[in-house]
Amino acid sequence: MATALTAIRYGRPSPLHALLIVLATAALASGCSSSGASPSVTETTAPTNPPPGTITLYTSVTQATVDAVVAAYQTSHPNITVDVFRAPTAELAGRIAAEMREGGIKGDILWLTDPLSIQAYAADGLLKVWQPAEAAGIDAAFRGDTFWGTRFLNMVMIQGSSVTPGPVGWRDLINADYKDAVGIPDPGFAGSALGALGYFDQTDGFGMDFYTDLKANGATQVKTPDEVTTGVAEGRFKVGMTLDNSARTAIAKGSPIKLVWPSDGAIAMYSPIGVVDATANAPAAESFVELVLSEPGQQAIASTGWQPIRAAAGGPSAAGIQVYPDWQAAFGQRENLLTEYRAIFGG
Amino acid sequence: MARSAAIRQGAAIAAAAVVIVVIGWPFVRLGGVAFEDGLATALATLTSPLVASAIWNSLWTGVLVAVLAVCAGTGAALVTERLAVPARRWLRLGMLLPLLIPPFVGAFGWARAYGPRGLLDQLVGSDLSGLYGPLGVVLVLTVAATPVVWLIVAGALASRVEPDVERAARVSGAGPLTTLLTVTLPLLRPALGSSAVVAFVFAVNAFGVPSVLGTPAGFATITTRLYQDLALSAEPSAFVRVTTMAVTLVVLAVVVVGPTDALLSRRGATRTAFAAGGGSNGSGGTAIAMAMGAAIVVTTVLPFAAIVLTALTRATGLAPVPANWTSANFGEAVDSRFVGGLVHSLILACAAASIVSLLAALLAALRGRAKVLGSAVTLGFAIPGSALAIAVLLAYGAWLGDTLAIILVAYVAKFWALGHRQLAGSIDRLPPDQVRAARASGAGPADALWSIVVPFLRPSIVAGWLVVFVFAIHELTMSSLLYGPTSATLAVVVLNVQQLGDPTVTAALAVLLTGVVVLAAAPLAVLGAGRRAPAR
Numbered sequence: 001m002a003t004a005l006t007a008i009r010y011g012r013p014s015p016l017h018a019l020l021i022v023l024a025t026a027a028l029a030s031g032c033s034s035s036g037a038s039p040s041v042t043e044t045t046a047p048t049n050p051p052p053g054t055i056t057l058y059t060s061v062t063q064a065t066v067d068a069v070v071a072a073y074q075t076s077h078p079n080i081t082v083d084v085f086r087a088p089t090a091e092l093a094g095r096i097a098a099e100m101r102e103g104g105i106k107g108d109i110l111w112l113t114d115p116l117s118i119q120a121y122a123a124d125g126l127l128k129v130w131q132p133a134e135a136a137g138i139d140a141a142f143r144g145d146t147f148w149g150t151r152f153l154n155m156v157m158i159q160g161s162s163v164t165p166g167p168v169g170w171r172d173l174i175n176a177d178y179k180d181a182v183g184i185p186d187p188g189f190a191g192s193a194l195g196a197l198g199y200f201d202q203t204d205g206f207g208m209d210f211y212t213d214l215k216a217n218g219a220t221q222v223k224t225p226d227e228v229t230t231g232v233a234e235g236r237f238k239v240g241m242t243l244d245n246s247a248r249t250a251i252a253k254g255s256p257i258k259l260v261w262p263s264d265g266a267i268a269m270y271s272p273i274g275v276v277d278a279t280a281n282a283p284a285a286e287s288f289v290e291l292v293l294s295e296p297g298q299q300a301i302a303s304t305g306w307q308p309i310r311a312a313a314g315g316p317s318a319a320g321i322q323v324y325p326d327w328q329a330a331f332g333q334r335e336n337l338l339t340e341y342r343a344i345f346g347g
Numbered sequence: 348m349a350r351s352a353a354i355r356q357g358a359a360i361a362a363a364a365v366v367i368v369v370i371g372w373p374f375v376r377l378g379g380v381a382f383e384d385g386l387a388t389a390l391a392t393l394t395s396p397l398v399a400s401a402i403w404n405s406l407w408t409g410v411l412v413a414v415l416a417v418c419a420g421t422g423a424a425l426v427t428e429r430l431a432v433p434a435r436r437w438l439r440l441g442m443l444l445p446l447l448i449p450p451f452v453g454a455f456g457w458a459r460a461y462g463p464r465g466l467l468d469q470l471v472g473s474d475l476s477g478l479y480g481p482l483g484v485v486l487v488l489t490v491a492a493t494p495v496v497w498l499i500v501a502g503a504l505a506s507r508v509e510p511d512v513e514r515a516a517r518v519s520g521a522g523p524l525t526t527l528l529t530v531t532l533p534l535l536r537p538a539l540g541s542s543a544v545v546a547f548v549f550a551v552n553a554f555g556v557p558s559v560l561g562t563p564a565g566f567a568t569i570t571t572r573l574y575q576d577l578a579l580s581a582e583p584s585a586f587v588r589v590t591t592m593a594v595t596l597v598v599l600a601v602v603v604v605g606p607t608d609a610l611l612s613r614r615g616a617t618r619t620a621f622a623a624g625g626g627s628n629g630s631g632g633t634a635i636a637m638a639m640g641a642a643i644v645v646t647t648v649l650p651f652a653a654i655v656l657t658a659l660t661r662a663t664g665l666a667p668v669p670a671n672w673t674s675a676n677f678g679e680a681v682d683s684r685f686v687g688g689l690v691h692s693l694i695l696a697c698a699a700a701s702i703v704s705l706l707a708a709l710l711a712a713l714r715g716r717a718k719v720l721g722s723a724v725t726l727g728f729a730i731p732g733s734a735l736a737i738a739v740l741l742a743y744g745a746w747l748g749d750t751l752a753i754i755l756v757a758y759v760a761k762f763w764a765l766g767h768r769q770l771a772g773s774i775d776r777l778p779p780d781q782v783r784a785a786r787a788s789g790a791g792p793a794d795a796l797w798s799i800v801v802p803f804l805r806p807s808i809v810a811g812w813l814v815v816f817v818f819a820i821h822e823l824t825m826s827s828l829l830y831g832p833t834s835a836t837l838a839v840v841v842l843n844v845q846q847l848g849d850p851t852v853t854a855a856l857a858v859l860l861t862g863v864v865v866l867a868a869a870p871l872a873v874l875g876a877g878r879r880a881p882a883r
Contacts, residue, residue: 056832063843083831083832084832085830085831085832086843087827087828088827089578090574090575090577090578090580090733091577091733091824091827091828093577093578093579093580093581094577094580094586094589094733094736094737094828095737095740095828095829096580096581097580097581097583097586097737098737098740098741098744099740099744099748101380101741102740102741102744102745103745106748106749117578117581118581119581120581120582121581160664186562188575188578189558189562189574189575189578191578220563221562221563221565222562222563223558223559223562226849226850229663230663230664230850232664233662233663233664234463234464234663234664235464235664236462236463236464249849250662250663250664250849253661253662253851254661254662254665254671255662255663255664255665256664256665257664334579338575339397342397345565346564346565346566346567347561347562347564347565347566347567347571
């Protein structure tokens with residue numbers, strides 16, 4: 001029933017429609033690039049009360065977080081139904097790629113895990129150019145004109161509770177104390193690991209040599225940060241590279257591990273959200289993005305264990321320095337980075 | 348004669364139409380994407396060192412798994428169906444156990460049982476070196492593929508191999524080994540070929556096992572490489588690479604399946620009578636049964652026990668002792684969406700299993716005339732779920748997007764081969780004389796089908812239905828790509844709660860899925876096992 005409606009609602013746009021969208025996008029884009037986040041753009045968007053309807057959210061964010069945010073949205077927008085399609089990054093990307101060849105993305109909003117995964121869509125002009133009013137509360141480094149940061153994922157270190165001495169900075173992972181006992185996530189599987197690879201490659205004192213040294217120290221790659229956390233908890237590894245949320249969840253349950261905030265900085269990635277340009281219900285989609293970036297949305301994110309992009313919302317916070325990859329540079333380098341990495345670690 | 352020829356023709360057209368709808372058209376769409384940048388680009392993808400090594404790894408592990416699984420499954424079938432072993436029914440159920448564990452959890456269970464810091468390591472301080480790497484990948488895939496081989500071969504032993512012929516050989520002075528080599532195995536040839544094809548294709552399209560056990564050793568297969576590119580498929584070139592690798596798997600299957608099927612199309616002796624009871628021969632049955640039981644415990648029961656212990660333990664890294672036990676992991680896996688997902692999964696699994704059984708019977712009714720269709724059906728099984736789901740989405744997403752129907756199309760395309768191979772191992776020994784006798788005595792085609800053909804094939808049909816049902820209940824990858832707001836399946840619902848991250852919750856999910864399958868399928872399995880074992 002709802003599905004039949006979906007199919008009708010998202011039929012292939014007519015050529016005229018597409019042309020109008022292109023023109024409108026071009027006009028908005030030129031306006032933005034000349035004056036940055038111009039106030040005039042802000043004023044023309046995001047009416048506070050979109051008409052009743054249904055919007056579809058495509059996301060790779062964890063279910064608990066999505067549930068909390070949708071619940072917060074529905075208290076202020078009770079007459080809008082939010083259909084959620086949640087899948088791991090790879091399945092979601094595959095579905096979107098297939099849909100784009102069949103008339104266009106069927107989702108109205110994309111809420112993804114890391115900036116690399118959304119950049120290609122932005123570069124292809126698939127995301128709507130606009131400025132949420134709430135974006136003003138976000139650090140300029142985490143907002144653009146098509147997508148905005150919602151929360152942080154911090155790549156940190158963990159150690160087994162009984163491991164002494166514990167690591168302090170990233171370079172300790174190549175210390176002989178942890179010979180054959182270091183776990184790292186595979187950048188081919190985990191976007192966060194790819195972000196870390198990009199950061200190390202770009203940073204003086206690390207570079208690809210850091211991964212060569214890790215391999216020489218007997219480091220083992222596993223698929224995901226969660227597998228690193230498990231490996232350290234079980235004692236298969238002494239130390240490892242994982243996400244702060246993964247470590248905190250395991251610690252809260254009682255796993256014998258410690259989170260180590262690297263002295264030279266956790267590698268922080270932001271989880272981006274944007275509106276699909278071809279959406280049939282832009283006012284509702286935009287109101288959802290506004291909510292996610294607003295105080296109630298940020299509090300909902302914080303309540304599910306993630307560091308919100310706006311520190312004022314509370315929840316987990318950075319326990320030390322945060323460093324950021326240059327996402328633009330990493331995006332263009334992706335294939336090369338992975339090829340160089342594979343030459344070292346295989347897989 | 349003219350009328351039955353017309354019926355045959357109609358059946359052939361119907362079967363061909365379904366093959367085109369569920370497999371042909373989606374594959375055409377997929378192939379279109381794979382070659383849209385030109386043949387040169389596709390070839391460049393396949394010959395790049397990373398992809399070429401992955402293809403080679405998939406190929407040799409697939410062949411090795413097929414050989415090992417056919418040996419293990421055939422040996423087990425001869426023991427359970429031909430030897431006078433005690434506790435035959437228990438051994439049969441034991442052979443089916445690996446089917447109950449979702450493939451993406453099998454590797455996980457082995458790692459928990461025999462890996463570093465696994466159960467064995469904690470109890471006696473040693474672990475299976477090489478588990479992470481090609482050895483572990485081959486070993487665990489063989490364990491997972493063996494029950495399917497066993498089902499096909501046991502089904503063929505029950506419906507195809509004439510015990511009277513074996514007895515005649517023995518009475519004429521042939522030893523057990525000579526009888527096995529000159530009578531039983533030649534008669535089993537179609538079943539052996541069929542099961543080897545299934546095992547090879549199963550191993551080549553497996554993703555969970557190589558990703559868990561291969562990645563840490565830097566060992567990649569086509570499926571793990573494909574998944575890595577799928578994550579990057581926001582870029583059109585990466586998406587094209589995904590489809591190119593998927594098409595490669597289809598080509599691999601064509602290269603292996605086609606000749607095998609052609610080789611098997613030679614007809615053998617005609618069966619003359621219904622099952623006359625198993626030939627119980629030889630002594631030492633107890634020792635053999637105990638050895639087989641031990642093998643089942645080591646390969647299946649202990650890994651599953653490790654999963655149950657993990658599911659019961661509060662957090663990873665804690666000792667799996669009662670002080671650390673909790674049921675909280677199950678609570679996290681079960682929420683309000685659970686029941687809806689369960690209903691969807693049961694509907695889909697029953698529908699897929701029934702449709703596949705019907706289609707398999709349809710192809711079976713065509714006998715030798717449908718070899719090409721039979722081979723084509725295998726292609727759906729040869730390609731990884733993620734790629735098949737994309738193909739189905741490309742073909743039918745615009746009409747059926749977000750419905751249970753599109754998931755069902757994908758399930759039928761994927762699992763048809765399992766039902767078909769099950770029958771293909773037995774069908775060409777169908778006694779035509781009895782069908783003719785029934786028809787000559789006035790039975791219509793439907794009566795003849797119902798009273799002669801169906802009883803003859805029942806063990807294989809029941810087994811095929813069950814295998815498809817179990818695979819469909821476990822199915823995760825295709826549903827997580829195809830589901831919509833009103834069609835989430837059980838595995839999708841439960842997995843969404845925790846993104847396969849926390850192993851304690853993942854283990855709880857595995858236990859729950861296994862529990863659902865046991866509750867739904869155990870009565871049927873017992874029924875099937877009983878039917879296959881006439882009074883001895």
